[in-house]
Amino acid sequence: MKITVNGSSHEIDAPDDMPLLWAIRDRLKLTGTKYGCGVAQCGACTVMVDGQPKRSCVTPLKFAAGHDITTIEGMDGAEFEAIQTAWRAIDVPQCGFCQSGQVMTATALLKEKPAPSDTDIDNALAGNICRCATYVRIRQAVRDAADTLEA
Amino acid sequence: MSVTTTSLSRRDFLRSAAWGSAGLVIAMALPGRGRAATMDTQAANSSLIASDAAGFAPNAFVRIAPDDTVTVLIKHIEFGQGPFTGLSTLVAEELDADWSQMRAASAPANAELYKNFAFGMQGTGGSTAIANSYMQMRKAGATARVMLVQAAAEQWSVPVGEISVDKGRISHAGSDKSAGFGEFAEAAAKLDPPEDVALKKAGDFRLIGTDVPKLDTNIKTNGEALFTQDLHHDDMLTVVVAHPPQFGATMKSVDASAAKSTPGVVDVQPIPTGIAVYAQDTWSALQGRRALKVSWDTARAETRSTREITDAYRQRAQQPGRKAASRGKPEQGGDGLAKTLTAEYSFPYLAHAPMETLDCVIHAKDGAVESWFGSQLQTGDQGTMAEILGVKPAQVSIHTMYAGGSFGRRAQPGSPFAAEAAHVAKAHAKSRPLKLVWTREDDIQGGWYRPLNVHRLSGGVDADGNVALWDQTIVGQSIFSGSAFAAMIKDGIDPSSVEGAEDLPYGIPNFRVTLHDGEAGVPILWWRSVGHTHTAYSTETFVDELLEMAGKGPVEGRLAMLGEHPRHAGVLKAVADLAGGLDASESGRARGVAVHKSFGSYVAQIAEVSQNEDRTPKVHKVWCAVDCGVAVNPNVIRAQMEGGIGFGLGAALYNEITLEEGGRVAQANFDRYRSLRIHEMPDVEVTIVTSDEDPTGVGEPGVPPIAPALANAWRRLTGDAIRDLPFVKIS
Numbered sequence: 001m002k003i004t005v006n007g008s009s010h011e012i013d014a015p016d017d018m019p020l021l022w023a024i025r026d027r028l029k030l031t032g033t034k035y036g037c038g039v040a041q042c043g044a045c046t047v048m049v050d051g052q053p054k055r056s057c058v059t060p061l062k063f064a065a066g067h068d069i070t071t072i073e074g075m076d077g078a079e080f081e082a083i084q085t086a087w088r089a090i091d092v093p094q095c096g097f098c099q100s101g102q103v104m105t106a107t108a109l110l111k112e113k114p115a116p117s118d119t120d121i122d123n124a125l126a127g128n129i130c131r132c133a134t135y136v137r138i139r140q141a142v143r144d145a146a147d148t149l150e151a
Numbered sequence: 152m153s154v155t156t157t158s159l160s161r162r163d164f165l166r167s168a169a170w171g172s173a174g175l176v177i178a179m180a181l182p183g184r185g186r187a188a189t190m191d192t193q194a195a196n197s198s199l200i201a202s203d204a205a206g207f208a209p210n211a212f213v214r215i216a217p218d219d220t221v222t223v224l225i226k227h228i229e230f231g232q233g234p235f236t237g238l239s240t241l242v243a244e245e246l247d248a249d250w251s252q253m254r255a256a257s258a259p260a261n262a263e264l265y266k267n268f269a270f271g272m273q274g275t276g277g278s279t280a281i282a283n284s285y286m287q288m289r290k291a292g293a294t295a296r297v298m299l300v301q302a303a304a305e306q307w308s309v310p311v312g313e314i315s316v317d318k319g320r321i322s323h324a325g326s327d328k329s330a331g332f333g334e335f336a337e338a339a340a341k342l343d344p345p346e347d348v349a350l351k352k353a354g355d356f357r358l359i360g361t362d363v364p365k366l367d368t369n370i371k372t373n374g375e376a377l378f379t380q381d382l383h384h385d386d387m388l389t390v391v392v393a394h395p396p397q398f399g400a401t402m403k404s405v406d407a408s409a410a411k412s413t414p415g416v417v418d419v420q421p422i423p424t425g426i427a428v429y430a431q432d433t434w435s436a437l438q439g440r441r442a443l444k445v446s447w448d449t450a451r452a453e454t455r456s457t458r459e460i461t462d463a464y465r466q467r468a469q470q471p472g473r474k475a476a477s478r479g480k481p482e483q484g485g486d487g488l489a490k491t492l493t494a495e496y497s498f499p500y501l502a503h504a505p506m507e508t509l510d511c512v513i514h515a516k517d518g519a520v521e522s523w524f525g526s527q528l529q530t531g532d533q534g535t536m537a538e539i540l541g542v543k544p545a546q547v548s549i550h551t552m553y554a555g556g557s558f559g560r561r562a563q564p565g566s567p568f569a570a571e572a573a574h575v576a577k578a579h580a581k582s583r584p585l586k587l588v589w590t591r592e593d594d595i596q597g598g599w600y601r602p603l604n605v606h607r608l609s610g611g612v613d614a615d616g617n618v619a620l621w622d623q624t625i626v627g628q629s630i631f632s633g634s635a636f637a638a639m640i641k642d643g644i645d646p647s648s649v650e651g652a653e654d655l656p657y658g659i660p661n662f663r664v665t666l667h668d669g670e671a672g673v674p675i676l677w678w679r680s681v682g683h684t685h686t687a688y689s690t691e692t693f694v695d696e697l698l699e700m701a702g703k704g705p706v707e708g709r710l711a712m713l714g715e716h717p718r719h720a721g722v723l724k725a726v727a728d729l730a731g732g733l734d735a736s737e738s739g740r741a742r743g744v745a746v747h748k749s750f751g752s753y754v755a756q757i758a759e760v761s762q763n764e765d766r767t768p769k770v771h772k773v774w775c776a777v778d779c780g781v782a783v784n785p786n787v788i789r790a791q792m793e794g795g796i797g798f799g800l801g802a803a804l805y806n807e808i809t810l811e812e813g814g815r816v817a818q819a820n821f822d823r824y825r826s827l828r829i830h831e832m833p834d835v836e837v838t839i840v841t842s843d844e845d846p847t848g849v850g851e852p853g854v855p856p857i858a859p860a861l862a863n864a865w866r867r868l869t870g871d872a873i874r875d876l877p878f879v880k881i882s
Contacts, residue, residue: 015414018434026389026432031381032374034555035433036506037591041821044506072374087372091364091786094231094794096371097378097506097555122830129821131506131556132231133797135832137790 001061006074016062021045023061024071032072032100043128046101047071053108072100079110082145092141094132102128106142115146207336209298209344211264212291213242219319219333221248224258226265226273227280228527229367230554232850233787234280236365238288240783244358245292245350249319255366260529260549272530276562278750278848281783285846293348302338353781353843362786379510379524379552384584388417390575391436391588393443394425397814398598399672400452402426402445409442420578424571429579433588453672454814457603460671461497464605464626468495471624472667475644476653479661481622488611488619490700494693497875498685499807501601501678502824507555508594511572514584515540520547525554527562531635535566539573558679560599564634595824596816600808601678602628606689612701618712621659623652626667628675647677651686651749651855656719657694657712679798680851683749687855691745695863696872705733705744705863718778719746721840722755725776729838730757740771743863745856751847752779756856760864767879768865770800770833773857777837780844788849789837795853796835801827803858804878823881
């Protein structure tokens with residue numbers, strides 16, 4: 001299987017039903033994308049597929065082939081920078097394990113809605129579980145990032 | 152965990168160490184105990200020594216490099232509660248370092264150097280990190296400072312007293328000389344360390360009490376932070392284990408032929424906890440496990456359902472158990488009282504479900520064992536792995552990794568997970584690195600839960616409107632029994648079963664708490680705030696009902712009974728002020744309050760609640776007041792209160808592990824074991840009560856009050872007293 005990750009093409013010798021997550025983590029050794037549940041319940045494995053956030057743990061390689069896949073290691077752009085800066089300014093992470101997925105989903109939200117309401121933020125991020133419950137700060141950081149982008 | 156720090160804390164301050172190529176040996180005077188023993192730790196810590204050979208290592212905790220960076224070796228595992236930042240703050244404070252030069256790293260497994268004074272061995276729990284390290288880390292920083300200043304004085308030929316240190320710069324005003332720490336690292340390493348060092352007065356603190364940025368935030372924002380799950384070694388195999396479907400079941404026979412012929416699978420081996428599948432990558436291992444045909448022996452398995460276990464506990468709760476606390480004449484019951492109330496509560500088994508499931512990389516080679524994982528009780532894990540693999544504990548090195556949460560799950564007396572990793576290594580013929588990974592299903596169904604509990608309370612109010620009777624019976628499995636912490640059990644009472652109930656702060660004249668040890672074949676463990684997870688709920692909802700019967704307000708009524716407990720009263724008043732009282736901000740909402748002390752810290756919370764269209768609770772806002780003594784990092788304290796509230800709220804609303812008929816766990820993943828999600832997270836406002844008391848923990852104490860605060864609000868809103876958790880049953 002040939003997949004394109006972070007702008008580079010990779011030949012993956014694996015069954016075509018293997019989830020993209022394991023190709024990214026075990027084969028390409030890009031470990032910012034996490035395994036949390038394996039059934040698209042927690043969002044820790046979120047990657048961008050053609051710019052849209054997707055759960056790599058339930059995306060078979062055969063459906064990933066031919067698409068542009070971006071992991072947190074390959075992210076850039078104004079929205080991503082604003083999210084990172086806002087995250088750091090108020091120390092959002094606790095254990096940190098889910099945060100790649102949170103950052104990916106939040107970045108996708110700002111790309112689609114530069115000035116999201118609190119309801120927009122909640123709706124966009126409801127699929128990303130944080131067991132440390134850093135949600136108060138995630139919400140605040142997304143608001144702060146939106147303000148930065150607007151300014 | 153609920154072990155207290157009072158009896159053992161500060162028994163040892165700094166253990167002395169020989170360290171690094173300089174061979175620096177220091178010994179520190181201990182108050183009332185003379186001189187500490189010196190010891191050579193070179194063998195146990197060779198990896199760190201190698202990387203720090205050029206620097207200054209005044210003690211087991213501080214490394215100062217020629218480039219001016221100060222690395223603090225942290226003896227507590229970092230899984231979000233903040234010890235990397237907190238303990239480094241303590242060192243930086245006394246060292247007068249600049250925050251930008253501070254770094255943190257996990258200390259190696261070495262109980263002599265890095266034991267938790269509360270446990271007598273290395274480990275994290277009981278919200279002890281800051282309390283336990285407060286003086287130890289400050290002394291470590293102060294010692295380094297004295298030695299750097301002395302080295303500077305000798306090199307500059309000026310009196311020590313004329314040298315000042317500020318933000319990482321050592322200066323002598325008279326000669327206009329100034330330098331960083333690194334410049335004197337080599338010279339300081341040759342000096343004799345001081346026998347005793349003076350510590351700053353609280354009024355002189357420059358970093359303690361400020362919101363210094365967390366040291367691990369950056370790498371946890373861009374995906375760079377390495378967790379155990381992220382480690383890859385050359386020639387490494389990934390291992391998953393097929394566990395029995397009921398607790399106590401064992402393997403009868405296995406047909407592994409299909410598993411072994413699965414592409415990528417390298418080996419299949421039986422181990423004591425199940426059948427291990429070794430493969431080239433995670434997906435292959437999972438496919439191989441799926442192909443196993445196992446028949447299980449359930450002769451000694453727990454086959455009862457949780458419904459049956461709960462019913463058995465309810466029966467036992469009808470009679471008092473062993474006495475944990477008593478005063479007055481509680482056995483007379485409600486005779487002569489104006490009003491009485493009896494209530495029964497049930498609390499389910501709870502999984503911890505940390506975001507990162509259990510995992511461990513282990514490599515046994517040439518009589519030594521190297522391991523990388525989120526070890527929370529390093530000394531026990533080290534000994535367990537050594538015994539299984541036939542080596543000495545000192546030959547087992549543990550690299551304590553950042554862990555994706557724990558909530559108690561990674562602190563296992565008896566080290567069953569470290570044991571499984573060791574057996575996985577032992578069973579595979581070839582010496583190669585192995586990564587043992589549990590899936591989410593393994594995690595949710597894998598036991599080691601917060602124990603199921605039943606509480607029965609009888610109380611009464613006298614003719615004057617005072618709460619005059621409190622008689623509580625608790626039925627639950629003992630966490631400490633049969634564990635390394637069994638010595639904590641006194642007179643048959645496991646303190647972790649009754650904590651938060653037997654020490655009820657309210658001045659009630661006739662008072663009793665008794666305990667039955669429940670029996671069930673389900674492996675159990677402490678879960679963030681341990682006994683307080685259930686005692687805070689039963690006590691704070693029951694007292695709320697009694698006060699209402701007595702015609703008293705929730706805040707005023709509690710305050711009237713807290714005369715001997717000013718810190719409880721302090722946070723209760725503070726939270727009432729913060730929230731502006733208990734009147735809801737709009738119609739259709741209600742507020743409830745709860746106050747609870749755990750692990751030495753006092754927390755009160757007020758929750759404002761309404762009803763969703765599906766008649767489930769919606770929590771809009773939570774106000775929180777915390778008194779944890781000196782607030783080392785207010786931002787981290789607020790974060791732990793916010794997170795504790797979310798964690799406790801999610802469990803109260805949605806979480807229960809149920810065993811079906813036959814003993815199989817009904818839940819397997821986050822679909823039926825629901826986690827709180829962002830749209831269910833209330834706004835949180837935290838106030839920290841100013842205190843000069845020594846600091847106490849914040850990792851757990853934010854959890855206990857939220858569920859009863861929610862329940863008290865819900866009862867005011869709907870009239871419905873929720874006595875069987877969780878609030879929302881998920882089918």
